[in-house]
Amino acid sequence: MIEELGTTEQGDLVINLGPQHPSTHGVLHLVITLSGETIRKVEPHLGYIHRSIEKMCESLSYRQFIYVTSRMDYLSSHINNHGCALCVEKGLQIEIPERAKVIRVLMDELTRLASHQLWWGAMAMDVGALTPFFHAFRERESINDIMEETCGARLTMNYMVPGGVMADIHPNFQKKVKEFVRYFNTKIDEYDELVTDNIIFKSRMKGIGYLSPESAVSYGCTGPTARGSGVSCDIRKLYPYEVYGRVSFEEVIDGGGDCFARYNVRMQEMRQSVSIIEQLIDNIPEGEFQAKTKAVLKLPKGEFYSRVETARGEFGVYIISEGGTTPYRIKFRSPGFSNLSALDHMARGHKIGDLVAIMGTLDLVIPDIDR
Amino acid sequence: MLSIENITHSIDAWLNGKFSPTVVLLLESVIVGLCVIGLFAVLGLVLVLMERKVSAYMQVRLGPNRVGPAGTLQTVADTLKLAMKEGLTPDGADKLLFNLAPFLVIVVAMMILAPVAFAKGIQIWDINIGVLYITAISSLSVVGVLMAGWASNNKYSLLGAMRSGAQIVSYELSAGMSVISIVVLTGSLRISDIITSQQDGWWLFKGHIPAMISFIIFIIAVTAETNRAPFDLAEAESELTAGFHTEYSGMRFALFFLAEYVNVFIVCAIAATLFLGGWMPLHIGHWAGFNRVMDYIPSSLWFMGKTFFLIFVIMWFRWTFPRLRIDQLLNLEWKYLLPMSMVNLLLMTVISIEGWHF
Numbered sequence: 001m002i003e004e005l006g007t008t009e010q011g012d013l014v015i016n017l018g019p020q021h022p023s024t025h026g027v028l029h030l031v032i033t034l035s036g037e038t039i040r041k042v043e044p045h046l047g048y049i050h051r052s053i054e055k056m057c058e059s060l061s062y063r064q065f066i067y068v069t070s071r072m073d074y075l076s077s078h079i080n081n082h083g084c085a086l087c088v089e090k091g092l093q094i095e096i097p098e099r100a101k102v103i104r105v106l107m108d109e110l111t112r113l114a115s116h117q118l119w120w121g122a123m124a125m126d127v128g129a130l131t132p133f134f135h136a137f138r139e140r141e142s143i144n145d146i147m148e149e150t151c152g153a154r155l156t157m158n159y160m161v162p163g164g165v166m167a168d169i170h171p172n173f174q175k176k177v178k179e180f181v182r183y184f185n186t187k188i189d190e191y192d193e194l195v196t197d198n199i200i201f202k203s204r205m206k207g208i209g210y211l212s213p214e215s216a217v218s219y220g221c222t223g224p225t226a227r228g229s230g231v232s233c234d235i236r237k238l239y240p241y242e243v244y245g246r247v248s249f250e251e252v253i254d255g256g257g258d259c260f261a262r263y264n265v266r267m268q269e270m271r272q273s274v275s276i277i278e279q280l281i282d283n284i285p286e287g288e289f290q291a292k293t294k295a296v297l298k299l300p301k302g303e304f305y306s307r308v309e310t311a312r313g314e315f316g317v318y319i320i321s322e323g324g325t326t327p328y329r330i331k332f333r334s335p336g337f338s339n340l341s342a343l344d345h346m347a348r349g350h351k352i353g354d355l356v357a358i359m360g361t362l363d364l365v366i367p368d369i370d371r
Numbered sequence: 372m373l374s375i376e377n378i379t380h381s382i383d384a385w386l387n388g389k390f391s392p393t394v395v396l397l398l399e400s401v402i403v404g405l406c407v408i409g410l411f412a413v414l415g416l417v418l419v420l421m422e423r424k425v426s427a428y429m430q431v432r433l434g435p436n437r438v439g440p441a442g443t444l445q446t447v448a449d450t451l452k453l454a455m456k457e458g459l460t461p462d463g464a465d466k467l468l469f470n471l472a473p474f475l476v477i478v479v480a481m482m483i484l485a486p487v488a489f490a491k492g493i494q495i496w497d498i499n500i501g502v503l504y505i506t507a508i509s510s511l512s513v514v515g516v517l518m519a520g521w522a523s524n525n526k527y528s529l530l531g532a533m534r535s536g537a538q539i540v541s542y543e544l545s546a547g548m549s550v551i552s553i554v555v556l557t558g559s560l561r562i563s564d565i566i567t568s569q570q571d572g573w574w575l576f577k578g579h580i581p582a583m584i585s586f587i588i589f590i591i592a593v594t595a596e597t598n599r600a601p602f603d604l605a606e607a608e609s610e611l612t613a614g615f616h617t618e619y620s621g622m623r624f625a626l627f628f629l630a631e632y633v634n635v636f637i638v639c640a641i642a643a644t645l646f647l648g649g650w651m652p653l654h655i656g657h658w659a660g661f662n663r664v665m666d667y668i669p670s671s672l673w674f675m676g677k678t679f680f681l682i683f684v685i686m687w688f689r690w691t692f693p694r695l696r697i698d699q700l701l702n703l704e705w706k707y708l709l710p711m712s713m714v715n716l717l718l719m720t721v722i723s724i725e726g727w728h729f
Contacts, residue, residue, distance in 0.1 A: 013526060015526045015527070015530075021612060022612060037530070037534075037697055124693065127693040127694060128600060128601065128603070128692075128693045128694025129691070129692060129693040129694075130426075130430070130690065131426075131429055131430050131690050131691065133430075134430035134431055134432060135430070135431065138431055194691075195693070198692065198693060200601055200692055200693050200694075200695055200699075201693045203695075203696075203699055204693060204694075204695070204696060204699075351696055351697060351698065352530070352610050352611075353604075353610050353694070353696040353697065354696065355610075356610050
């Protein structure tokens with residue numbers, strides 16, 4: 001059936017969705033073959049925002065290259081930085097202070113919340129409800145304010161450094177985070193009332209864009225996309241880093257495989273993130289926020305790999321070092337690229353409106369795909 | 372008592388005293404035409420501002436608040452901007468149809484206004500088939516939309532126009548059925564008759580549950596007919612950028628935009644006329660005292676109040692619901708609304724024959 005849909009015939013309508021299109025959230029270019037309103041084939045064309053970040057990193061020192069990764073998946077820049085810092089620390093074989101670990105995890109979860117909030121707003125906008133976008137941004141704003149106080153920036157924070165974090169948390173940090181958590185706990189129920197329980201929204205989501213667990217694995221999907229297909233792949237659970245092994249949280253898995261399952265996974269993940277923050281915010285240990293490191297970092301000759309769970313899935317950093325001050329080769333494994341590759345598989349046979357909904361549930365960030 | 376009716380009558384009498392009947396008819400047509408154009412301009416400005424303010428308050432924003440007091444002149448500024456912009460015609464577009472489409476849409480909107488009664492005695496043309504006329508003319512607007520989509524030479528526009536065609540044609544059926552159910556009760560197609568028949572109560576309340584059902588169906592159907600969310604598939608900005616008017620710019624875009632809002636006004640005015648008594652004040656049976664107090668409120672205020680309340684409801688839909696998919700949209704009409712309105716019409720006929728309504 002799918003093979004049959006994948007073929008083009010005389011009289012099929014081929015339209016270019018993007019690179020400038022309101023629903024692609026960036027410069028993604030999709031060439032869609034349509035028969036009437038039914039999609040026969042979707043072909044993503046990439047490269048519009050390729051900045052050769054991996055090549056750039058080869059000429060930057062181990063302290064510097066971390067910041068470039070903020071520009072990849074800009075919605076979870078903290079977590080990208082975190083993955084890179086972990087990899088460098090692995091190479092240097094340094095143990096970072098407890099305080100830094102907890103701060104890092106707190107920041108990661110705040111970033112995940114902010115990212116999921118933005119996704120929720122954009123997702124609702126993709127299926128035609130414009131109001132949730134503004135509600136999501138209202139909550140995201142308070143996270144950005146917290147970030148701004150501690151890190152000095154709102155989007156590309158550059159807060160993680162090899163050995164810990166760049167600066168200690170702001171004196172107001174704990175108070176503000178607690179305030180935010182209290183406030184957000186009421187808002188997340190509002191999100192469900194406004195969008196999740198809406199009958200039109202449900203009918204737009206349920207049974208659309210089915211991705212079987214087998215295909216999710218074979219396309220290399222990770223994060224909420226794979227967990228929505230019932231595949232357990234949360235790096236925080238499977239390969240715990242920092243203090244994730246010690247906090248209690250659930251890996252959200254929904255076996256539905258359709259858009260609604262992926263939506264549901266992200267909604268539940270927000271609640272889990274809030275719970276992680278609640279557990280840690282009062283238990284930030286005293287001590288140093290950064291381990292003592294040399295001024296010029298040199299990784300020993302060898303290959304190092306580390307991975308973290310970003311808001312979109314598994315983010316891997318692979319460094320080959322020749323022993324110098326800059327990496328010989330760097331490779332990033334970004335979640336968006338492999339998640340996008342499943343789009344064609346999911347969208348075939350559905351309508352154009354569904355394609356936009358499926359793209360929404362993949363939570364694509366284009367600079368993360370193109371790098 | 373000074374009412375608008377007296378003013379129109381005195382103008383009519385004065386003109387008749389001065390000129391011959393043919394000239395009077397001609398002059399009055401010109402006056403009425405100017406009034407309609409004026410009304411269009413004012414409606415466009417007011418409704419666009421209202422939409423922006425309503426959406427802003429629902430979206431925790433302030434909305435336009437810079438131009439003029441509390442942003443009231445924002446839409447005037449926007450219109451000026453649009454008027455000064457270049458009206459592009461894309462390469463390969465069918466120039467005649469492309470340029471004609473926005474005017475067709477706006478002319479259709481103007482024509483529907485003719486039998487609408489704005490207040491006691493303020494009605495352009497009290498034709499004896501008023502309701503039929505409205506239903507007939509309103510189905511013409513799809514021609515303009517299809518023309519725009521086809522002539523633009525753009526695939527998005529074409530898809531939008533196709534969707535719009537399917538949508539308007541199907542939802543007209545249940546809108547028409549709901550209108551007929553009121554016609555069954557009143558026994559007249561004339562707008563003024565329908566309004567006078569609601570002297571002792573609006574049909575929404577007098578017609579029992581079938582009237583309420585047909586009112587709800589009518590509101591759903593006209594929301595779809597005017598291409599408003601959650602039925603805005605013809606424009607569907609996240610799918611088709613702007614649908615059938617993707618290629619339009621400047622004043623021609625403004626005409627489409629204006630037509631959308633005027634159409635919303637018109638359908639709400641019709642809903643108010645058929646179900647909520649038009650300009651007729653709220654009268655309850657034999658409560659003479661209450662009815663007299665209600666009569667002190669001018670009829671134009673009653674009409675505008677009802678219409679703008681319904682407009683608010685339609686705006687409320689737009690800023691709350693996600694959009695339906697094209698197959699769900701057609702399912703809703705053909706599988707649910709149309710059978711429901713058919714059964715409802717039957718019920719209404721029985722009620723009307725047996726005289727069970729109040």
